[in-house]
Amino acid sequence: MEEQTKHMNNELREAFQKLKKPVPGSDFTANVMNSIEEEAPVSQIAYTPLFNRTVWTVLAAIVIVLLVLTIWMGSSTDSVFSGFLSEMNQGQLMNVFSTINGKIIRILSSSVIMLSLIAVLAAGMINMLIFQRIDQAG
Amino acid sequence: MKQEDDNFYIRQVLAGDVQAFSRLVDRHKEMVFTIAIGLLSVREEAEEASQDAFVKAYRALNAFKKESKFSTWLYRIVYNECITRLRKRKNGYQSLDDNIAMDESFLLTEEKENRDERAALMHKALGDLPEEDRALIMMYYFEGAGIDEISEISSLSLSNVKTRLFRIRKKLYDKLQLKIEALI
Numbered sequence: 626m627e628e629q630t631k632h633m634n635n636e637l638r639e640a641f642q643k644l645k646k647p648v649p650g651s652d653f654t655a656n657v658m659n660s661i662e663e664e665a666p667v668s669q670i671a672y673t674p675l676f677n678r679t680v681w682t683v684l685a686a687i688v689i690v691l692l693v694l695t696i697w698m699g700s701s702t703d704s705v706f707s708g709f710l711s712e713m714n715q716g717q718l719m720n721v722f723s724t725i726n727g728k729i730i731r732i733l734s735s736s737v738i739m740l741s742l743i744a745v746l747a748a749g750m751i752n753m754l755i756f757q758r759i760d761q762a763g
Numbered sequence: 764m765k766q767e768d769d770n771f772y773i774r775q776v777l778a779g780d781v782q783a784f785s786r787l788v789d790r791h792k793e794m795v796f797t798i799a800i801g802l803l804s805v806r807e808e809a810e811e812a813s814q815d816a817f818v819k820a821y822r823a824l825n826a827f828k829k830e831s832k833f834s835t836w837l838y839r840i841v842y843n844e845c846i847t848r849l850r851k852r853k854n855g856y857q858s859l860d861d862n863i864a865m866d867e868s869f870l871l872t873e874e875k876e877n878r879d880e881r882a883a884l885m886h887k888a889l890g891d892l893p894e895e896d897r898a899l900i901m902m903y904y905f906e907g908a909g910i911d912e913i914s915e916i917s918s919l920s921l922s923n924v925k926t927r928l929f930r931i932r933k934k935l936y937d938k939l940q941l942k943i944e945a946l947i
Contacts, residue, residue, distance in 0.1 A: 630929075633936045640939065641904040643882035649796040649810055654788045657817045661784060664822065 681753040688746040691739070769833040776824055788817055791834055794906045795841045798916070801898030802845035804890070812848055816841035831915065838916040842898070849894055881939065888938040892931065899924065900931045 676684070769790070775783035795816060799809035820827075820837050827836055889897055899917065902908040908916075914924045 633932055636939070637885075637932055637935055638904060640881050640885040644885060644905075646793070646905050647797055647800045647809075647901075649792050649813060653792055653796075653810065653814070654785055657788050657792075657814050658782070658785050660814060660818050661781060661821050664818070 676749070678753060681749050684746045685750045685753070688743055688750065691743055691746075770829065773824060773827065773833060776821070784817075784821055787833070787837075791837055792817075794834070794838060794902075794908075797901050797905050798838060798841050798898055799845050801901040802842070802849060802894045804894070804897075808848065809845075812844050813841060816844045819844065835912060835915050838912075839918070842916050842918075845898075846895075884939055885935070888935050891938075892934070896927065896931045899927060900935070903928060 767786075769787060772783045772786045776787075792813065795813045796809060799813045799816075800806065803809045803812060816837070820840050823840075827833065889900070892900070895917070899913055902913050902916070910921060910924050910928070913919075913928075914921045917924065919927070
């Protein structure tokens, strides 16, 4: 079977070598350059995203987790992290991080901060999607 | 003369030296044209699509992130450009069943009397292939593109490219064998 495939490949390679390779016309480069010279020069300043795609993916995952928690823990945004904290208090992990956790959770349990965080991360996700679309188009 | 890599010329273009782009055109025009003629079959349309692809690449040069090779990025642009043209062609003035005659200009040697019978058969068999299959096999044999590169250009998975290439080779080989046997 492998021998047959090899033979087939060699036969085809040989047949292709006998074909004249397609090449564009001799004025091809000149025509492209003429079209390009009519364009505005490309900017030297390249847009670079704030974070790379991996970071945005991680942030997107965090947004999804936050949204799931919001839906799962209850309808009030204010109660999301306080509920989460009380659940966590029962675990042993809470003892280890208790000193830092109290402060972090107090900050995160503010609905304004949480909604702002979600908005910023959602904007990042949109930014990432737009870049993907540009890549696909471009 | 020292051969600089693509990134060198990209930096030159971005720094304002538009003419540096001509080096990139010269370097990649054959592969770009092979993809275009494979997909579009008609020489004039393939040249137009290739030129448009280079102009698009020039416009988007500052968005090129160097995550892939410049060549692969450019070949994807021409591949997508040709696919768009094919869709327009099929949705527009030509029906799906219309067969567009394969360009005669890449039929082996310049002199008609020196044409090899097997190459003529190969040309005919290539013309009978679906457009995307023809482009894939031409990238593979004419340009020596690897499976990985073809996969990136065409946005097909590696396994899909492998399977399709095997199927296309088998089809071409069978056609050649049958026709050669018929001639004998």
